[in-house]
Amino acid sequence: MMNRRNFIYSVGMAGMSLPFLDSASAVTPDPKAKSVINIFLSGGLSQFDSFNVEVDPAVIGKSEIIDSNVGGVRVSHYFPTLAQHMDKLLVINSMKSNQGAHPAGVYKMLTSYDPRSSVTHPELGAWVSKQLTSELDSLPNFVSIGKGSAGTAGFFPGQWAALPVKSTKSGIDFVNRNPEVQDEQFQKRLGILGTLNQDFDKQYSTKDTRAYVDTYEGSLRFMNSSDIDAFELGKENQQIVRLYDKQEFSQRCMLAGRLVERGVRFVKVELGGWDYHDNIYGDFPANASRLDKGLAALLEHLDQKGLLETTLVVGSTEFGRKPDVNPNRGRDHHPDGFTCLMAGAGVKAGEVYGTTTKDGKAAADNVLEVPDFNATVAWALGIDPACEEKSASGRPFTLANRGVARKELFT
Secondary structure: OOOHHHHHHHHHHHOOOOOOOOOOOOEOOOOOOOEEEEEEOOOOOOHHHOOOOOOOHHHHOOOOEEEOOOOOOEEEOOOHHHHOOHHHEEEEEEEEOOOOOHHHHHHHHHHOOOOOOOOOOOOHHHHHHHHHOOOOOOOOOEEEEOOOOOOOOOOOOHHHOOEEEOOOOOOOOOOOOOOOOOHHHHHHHHHHHHHHHHHHHHHHOOHHHHHHHHHHHHHHHHHOOOOHHHHOHHHOOHHHHOOOOOOHHHHHHHHHHHHHHOOOOEEEEEOOOOOOOOOHHHHHHHHHHHHHHHHHHHHHHHHHOOOOOOEEEEEEOOOEEOOOOOOOOOOOEEOOOEEEEEEOOOEOOOEEEOOEOOOOOOEOOOOEEHHHHHHHHHHHOOEOOOOEEEOOOOOEEEOOOOOOOOHHHEO
């Protein structure tokens, strides 16, 4: 049963990107990608137990190195399924961040900025939604799937924040009209509300009041969208369903694939739990298996549907893990040289970009700072990474915080 006030509050405050506000365009006419799926591995993926195995043997720990389906590209044995999909993946082994604590590291990876007490920066997905949303779009263009960060709009109006989907089973709250209110009665109420809003707008309009009205109108459009069934996994083709196992992360990946098929521009899928300071080789394998199976199924899903050419799939994390195993048999935080992944949209798949030193202590060749990574994602979507917006105080900020797109990552 829908409670109108709760629905508007949930989408306005928790966040929903909505297709009706104009924005100064910084979009180029020939993008590499139409959509992005960001698989965000919160907690800090151990690069030496996954995709950066060309280091000194002592660094590898208990991981074993296996061949992939690409000659010369090897991975950890914890990823046997993805090993057979490395021809679709670009491995970036030279990532670097200046943030080594979880909250600051996550914030930096998602926004390109260091945390500040004076301002909250928009996540990359909010920038994408604000730049690429049009009046023809019926679904939010920024969706966050999982229990992690819901996708903040920062100093943008709330309608550019992510639509949060905490669970693929429970779906989205408050999207159905209260059955006690008939459609004719509901439309009449909307007409009265529209008249009141117009009268109010003439005398008292502000940026905040316009944003609230826009959020309401966009919410109604979303409720009535013929594409809303994209969130219903039961309607997926069985050939695609069979690619995935029943684990929640895999189901999140399937939902992400359905959303980009319907034109959603930026989908963030969270898989947390990578913070293994203790007993890494006891706890890591189960989470690695989730990522291995879910991401491999997503790549196959997109490939079968002909969407991999137009969808940039990103695997990102806030930092990596240290090259030495600590006395608690875990690995501690390491922002100085870690690994991220890209696939689709013309990336140089089947290759490895950048290296760390052999001892694993630092990024060495083709060092890629976090703002450069986000600038590359924006550029692939046809958005100028230097596009600028002003905070509430009037201070200008750019999308990628002076980051430079690495165009050489694409064919």
